[in-house]
Amino acid sequence: MTYEQLKKVALTQFALHGYEGASLTQIASEVGIKKQSIYTHFKSKDELFISTFNDAVDNELLFVKKFISKNKAKPLREILYNFLNEYLDSYNKENSNTSFFLRTSFFPPIQLKDLIKNGTDKYVSELEEIFKLLFEQKCGILKPNVNERTATLAFLTILDGLFVELLYGNSERLDIRLSEAWYVYWQGISNERGG
Amino acid sequence: MTYEQLKKVALTQFALHGYEGASLTQIASEVGIKKQSIYTHFKSKDELFISTFNDAVDNELLFVKKFISKNKAKPLREILYNFLNEYLDSYNKENSNTSFFLRTSFFPPIQLKDLIKNGTDKYVSELEEIFKLLFEQKCGILKPNVNERTATLAFLTILDGLFVELLYGNSERLDIRLSEAWYVYWQGISNERGG
DNA sequence: ATCATCCTTCCGAACGGTCGTAAGGATATA
DNA sequence: TATATCCTTACGACCGTTCGGAAGGATGAT
Numbered sequence: 176m177t178y179e180q181l182k183k184v185a186l187t188q189f190a191l192h193g194y195e196g197a198s199l200t201q202i203a204s205e206v207g208i209k210k211q212s213i214y215t216h217f218k219s220k221d222e223l224f225i226s227t228f229n230d231a232v233d234n235e236l237l238f239v240k241k242f243i244s245k246n247k248a249k250p251l252r253e254i255l256y257n258f259l260n261e262y263l264d265s266y267n268k269e270n271s272n273t274s275f276f277l278r279t280s281f282f283p284p285i286q287l288k289d290l291i292k293n294g295t296d297k298y299v300s301e302l303e304e305i306f307k308l309l310f311e312q313k314c315g316i317l318k319p320n321v322n323e324r325t326a327t328l329a330f331l332t333i334l335d336g337l338f339v340e341l342l343y344g345n346s347e348r349l350d351i352r353l354s355e356a357w358y359v360y361w362q363g364i365s366n367e368r369g370g
Numbered sequence: 371m372t373y374e375q376l377k378k379v380a381l382t383q384f385a386l387h388g389y390e391g392a393s394l395t396q397i398a399s400e401v402g403i404k405k406q407s408i409y410t411h412f413k414s415k416d417e418l419f420i421s422t423f424n425d426a427v428d429n430e431l432l433f434v435k436k437f438i439s440k441n442k443a444k445p446l447r448e449i450l451y452n453f454l455n456e457y458l459d460s461y462n463k464e465n466s467n468t469s470f471f472l473r474t475s476f477f478p479p480i481q482l483k484d485l486i487k488n489g490t491d492k493y494v495s496e497l498e499e500i501f502k503l504l505f506e507q508k509c510g511i512l513k514p515n516v517n518e519r520t521a522t523l524a525f526l527t528i529l530d531g532l533f534v535e536l537l538y539g540n541s542e543r544l545d546i547r548l549s550e551a552w553y554v555y556w557q558g559i560s561n562e563r564g565g
Numbered sequence: 566a567t568c569a570t571c572c573t574t575c576c577g578a579a580c581g582g583t584c585g586t587a588a589g590g591a592t593a594t595a
Numbered sequence: 596t597a598t599a600t601c602c603t604t605a606c607g608a609c610c611g612t613t614c615g616g617a618a619g620g621a622t623g624a625t
Binding site: 188198200210211214220272 | 583587
């Protein structure tokens with residue numbers, strides 16, 4: 176269906192060039208139609224953009240939820256560490272979804288700022304809830320002076336920090352940061368001995 | 371001087387709208403000249419952009435170096451924690467420098483990608499060096515199984531993660547993340563008892 | 566002191582192009 | 596016949612860029 180194709184192509188183009196840099200001509204041409212035909216499906220560039228963005232938010236959350244439900248039987252430590260690896264890894268696999276989501280959330284086109292922020296807030300708060308729940312289910316692992324909320328927020332801060340390194344584009348440095356930040360994080364929250 | 375004024379205005383415009391979204395007409399108008407006059411000082415939009423970017427890299431590093439040299443007498447814990455606070459704080463004070471630097475480093479215009487990456491790598495590697503040196507000078511504080519490099523990279527990852535929260539634009543959430551991530555980080559690296 | 570020269574800075578006019586958008590007609594499906 | 600989809604044609608606005616020339620200050624020669 177052209178409608179879905181349009182959003183798919185728009186995703187990669189917006190991820191690559193941003194809102195202003197991506198042109199309807201280019202998007203249409205990759206779908207195989209003329210740009211004027213876009214207006215059969217979307218009434219403006221703005222509408223195409225935020226429709227694509229809302230999908231991107233849902234897909235990001237879907238990825239997280241699927242991962243958690245697929246791995247919930249494993250030990251907490253393994254879940255968290257693998258999550259970082261897989262999430263960052265998925266970024267490089269022709270997956271423009273995360274790139275587009277981050278780009279848009281960080282630097283939205285001004286006239287759409289509010290709409291974008293809704294999606295961003297939804298993403299962050301759901302993410303916090305998902306991991307807080309996970310920590311609560313996997314109890315007995317945290318230091319007594321570290322509660323689930325603290326462990327969640329520190330974990331997500333590291334995830335965000337690694338996204339930054341991902342965007343900087345130096346994959347060797349990313350690997351190192353991942354292992355070092357993880358090491359300190361786990362030592363900071365877990366009650367393991369000699370960890 | 372018009373030359374400096376141009377770079378100053380360009381900084382805020384590029385920070386706000388990105389490379390493609392910022393127009394020479396608007397930049398010139400805020401300086402008080404016509405866009406044609408820009409070409410007296412820069413031979414293209416690209417040149418204005420990367421000239422502004424190189425300045426931004428230098429200014430970011432300058433901020434860090436000044437802070438460290440001003441605070442080097444204080445305890446390590448205080449330096450690091452205050453650094454996070456002041457760096458993030460400076461972002462909101464009509465300071466487009468960090469915003470422009472991050473935006474450009476994350477999502478450079480494609481034709482300038484290599485030039486931008488040089489500046490980004492310079493920034494990151496100098497930052498790593500600065501803090502590694504700091505940790506080496508303030509010895510006796512780290513856990514025996516945490517070396518200076520690990521402490522540095524984990525710290526900078528947290529800094530980056532907080533930048534993300536800054537870009538998301540929810541300042542209350544930022545404050546919470548800062549304190550929680552810091553708590554876990556310090557507990558992960560320091561040899562303090564009952565900290 | 567006057568004049569010609571040069572350089573810097575700026576601007577008016579205009580270039581070729583691309584942008585997002587609109588209206589209306591063709592085509593095919595149902 | 597009705598509806599959905601895509602097309603052609605065209606619009607006005609804005610884009611970065613170029614060119615020629617106007618203004619003004621500085622310099623050096625007369």
